[in-house]
Amino acid sequence: MDFDDTPQEAAWRSEVRSFLERHREELGSRRSDRNADREVARARQATLYDAGFVGVTWPVEAGGRGGTPMQQAIIDQELARLGIPPLVNLIGIGMCGPTVMAHGSDDQKQRYLRRLLRADDIWCQLFSEPAAGSDLAALRTRAVRGADGDWRVNGQKVWTTGAHLSDYGILLTRTDPDVPKHRGLTMFVVDMKTPGVTVRPLRQMSGGAEFNEVFFDDVVIPDAERLGDVGDGWRVALTTLMSERLSLGGGGTDIGIGPEAVARHVADHLDALPPDRQVLARQELGRAYVAALGSRYTGYRQLSKLSRGEFPGPEASAGKLASTRTARDLADLAVRVLGADARVATTRDGSGLWQELQAGLPGMAIAGGTDQVLRNIIGERVLGLPAEPRADKGVTFRESLAAERTKP
Missing domain, CATH: 2.40.110.10 (Butyryl-CoA Dehydrogenase, subunit A, domain 2)
Incomplete structure (x- = not known):
């Protein structure tokens, strides 16, 4: 694993960071954006697109700049570092756009892709x-x-x-x-x-x-x-699903809230806990912190492959599976330490109320492939375990429905 940027990547990171810092007020923060309307979010994405920072890996003819996955990963990292809200059209960019590029007609590509990148259309x-x-x-x-x-x-x-x-x-x-x-x-x-x-x-x-x-x-x-x-349509849908796995699989950024933010939060409130609970909280934090760093470094492995021009392997599925569990553990710990104040306390990076974060994270175990589906993928394609038996194999969909209706 290579933790250092190449000279070209370092120059690109400097360019991205300089632009984001100059336009930080215009782009907003997660804290100030919590109740912003979608027109503000559209305008933010248009600003980033016009600067060349949206759809970097897309072909020039599709509205992108023909860049590398590593360039896009650096942009994502710098946006997260400054606490700038995520793009409003992430699903369009990460899943719908690649599907239109791969399977759409020339007319569809011309009508849809550039407008999708600028968030003219969601x-x-x-x-x-x-x-x-x-x-x-x-x-x-x-x-x-x-x-x-x-x-x-x-x-x-x-x-x-x-x-x-x-x-x-x-x-x-x-x-x-x-x-x-x-x-x-x-x-x-x-x-x-x-x-x-x-x-x-x-x-x-x-x-x-x-x-x-x-x-x-x-x-x-x-x-x-x-x-x-x-x-x-199944072959077309696989394009969407593979793009979704890659976009949610982690690239050195964290799902939910980063472990450092939780560690600071827990440390601020540990003294208010009874001594026996302090010990348990420290143990839980240590375990979750190490797991979060493991997920982050799994993302770095993926980035290292991209930087060398290689295609990532099972890291995306494994990273997403591990990261969602760890994010839930970290948010749960922070809320339990904070107690009733979690209803009104905001995370330090402004991503939301602690209680909202804890309640929303279980959905990540469904989005982008459920935990059970990802375990099957890893089991069958990485560990070489036998595929699950399929009762509907070799029968038509209509026949499978009829068989389902006759089940006791």
Whole structure:
């Protein structure tokens, strides 16, 4: 593992840091941005894009600058270091955009990609359903092609992050139920303002409502908005899922709150605890702190590979799995030490109230692949364990539904 920037990376880091520090007031902070509206967030992303700091790895013809993954990682690290809020269109940049680039038509790329990078349009990812979460290929939202060539969509999606803010989404549908479930899928771009699209926010225990359920009632989507071939939606979706794993897998930045911030917080309040609780709190902090550093250095391993021009291996899945657990442990410890004051106390980096952070972090065990899915990936593809048995292998989706209905 190489902890030092190359001369080229050091020069790039200096350029990024200099720009961010000059525009720090304009870009805002997590503390001041907690209640900012989305137009402020759009303007921030546009400022960063115009400076060349959004979509760095994207091709120039797609609106990027043809840079390296390491350049983008350095930008992410510097944004985190200064406490600048994350980009408002992270899902669009990390998941939807790469899918459009890989499978969209030239017309779609021209219409969507540059506007996505500037946050002129916000995007969401419409995958999960009430009966198809971890088993995405079991989705039931139907798209039926009409005589005019357009598609009529009916169904429901759930846990869609940012759908209430989005202008567009990538939508995975079932277009043929008479083939095995992984084959009869097709992906589309959908305008979220299309008649028949209904978005209902889901209130979380943290008090926020970033997730949504989305209903499609006879929503008409032109065939020109299809991504990839009819029936090839699973292959298209894999592009999205791999991009999602990489964007959430860690690159030396922390999920949730960093261990140093928690350590300072705990240290500030340890004296108020009874002696026996102080001992336990110190032990818990030590264990969680070491685990957090392990996750961070796993991210550095990924960055070292990117810096050498290599493709990262299982570090993304392993890093995301470990980081979510550690982030929850750190936030839980901080809240328990602070006690009732956690309802009003703000983290030192301004990322939110301690209690809100603790309540929101369990969602990270679902976002970007559930913990159970990631364990399966690591078990099968890293450890070489046998794949889980599949009762629906070799049968059509319609047959699998019929078998499910007859279960006692």
